[in-house]
Amino acid sequence: MEVFGTMKNIALISTGGTIAGSGRMSEYEAGTLDVRSIIDSIPEIKSLANLKLFPLCSKDSNDITEKDWLALRDLCHQLEKDPSIDGIVITHGTDTFEETAFFLNLTLQNRKPVVMTGAMRPASAVSADGPMNLYEAVSLASHPNAYKAGVLAVFADTIYSARDLVKTNSLKTNAFDMGEYGALGFMRDEHVYFENMPYRKHTCESLFAHLEYSQLPRVGIFYVHAGADPQLLRYMLDHYDGIVLAGSGAGNYSNAIKTVVEEYDGPCRIVRSSRLLEGAVFGSKIFDPEQKTIPSFKLSPHKARILLMVALVYTQDLEKLKMIFETY
Ligand code: SIN
Numbered sequence: 001m002e003v004f005g006t007m008k009n010i011a012l013i014s015t016g017g018t019i020a021g022s023g024r025m026s027e028y029e030a031g032t033l034d035v036r037s038i039i040d041s042i043p044e045i046k047s048l049a050n051l052k053l054f055p056l057c058s059k060d061s062n063d064i065t066e067k068d069w070l071a072l073r074d075l076c077h078q079l080e081k082d083p084s085i086d087g088i089v090i091t092h093g094t095d096t097f098e099e100t101a102f103f104l105n106l107t108l109q110n111r112k113p114v115v116m117t118g119a120m121r122p123a124s125a126v127s128a129d130g131p132m133n134l135y136e137a138v139s140l141a142s143h144p145n146a147y148k149a150g151v152l153a154v155f156a157d158t159i160y161s162a163r164d165l166v167k168t169n170s171l172k173t174n175a176f177d178m179g180e181y182g183a184l185g186f187m188r189d190e191h192v193y194f195e196n197m198p199y200r201k202h203t204c205e206s207l208f209a210h211l212e213y214s215q216l217p218r219v220g221i222f223y224v225h226a227g228a229d230p231q232l233l234r235y236m237l238d239h240y241d242g243i244v245l246a247g248s249g250a251g252n253y254s255n256a257i258k259t260v261v262e263e264y265d266g267p268c269r270i271v272r273s274s275r276l277l278e279g280a281v282f283g284s285k286i287f288d289p290e291q292k293t294i295p296s297f298k299l300s301p302h303k304a305r306i307l308l309m310v311a312l313v314y315t316q317d318l319e320k321l322k323m324i325f326e327t328y
Contacts, residue, residue: 017093021122061093150202
């Protein structure tokens, strides 16, 4: 089957996750199988594209670290320069999927399609979802326009943007969502239907795609809750390069937390975000009268953490950081 004229050459980078998991559905181990065995279970994939395999690691995605992100970024850049490769598919566990996806969306120089996928059921489960997700991801990575939307993800016949996708369900195969944005499109077997395009800067147009670094600044998340300990925040401010406040409501917190933020005068940069799924965080004269914090707008705390990490590689200037959060 030749979907777009000639069969494309797709690099398949595997990192582990449930898609490569084995065992019973309720008690399996992620990242134990070779991706080759999943490909062998989808004979149709061989007539969709020529696959070249790049096993990077074999981890439960909870064990993925910033070091793995940098290794993944380097490999994607090598494959971008390789004229024999037309597109890239990355398999990844679903738990921290959106973090790796957003990091790559912000930092890849790629103009070739990069599509991520995974699975909620292990490869050995009854009706595993990984094979179909992988089949559709390979087809999407072969699509000539896929690169324009930045790093993409495919789950359950739906195309998502790396910036906005969120894992919202811990059980179902339809585990991802883009909240108020819906989705970028859908797939019907190997056929791709784009409906929307992301507006925010990504990949080759991103400022962070052209920065070189061998490690990322230390950024932590302080989770706001009733009775949250201000001493813990004080400790974090003294030990991290950046802190994301996962605030209540529109990025809010107690008077005790506000006092710590107001009194802090050191180099650590503070982002105000929200633990809520919908809505946005803006500058607040009530919670931050001196405007010392950076509003995260619609980014979740864990995505705001990634943007702050890559932004701090570029600048520590508060006003520039605020502009970056308005742009990305
Ligand atoms: C993981 O994130 O590696 C385990 C869970 C999953 O892939 O669904």
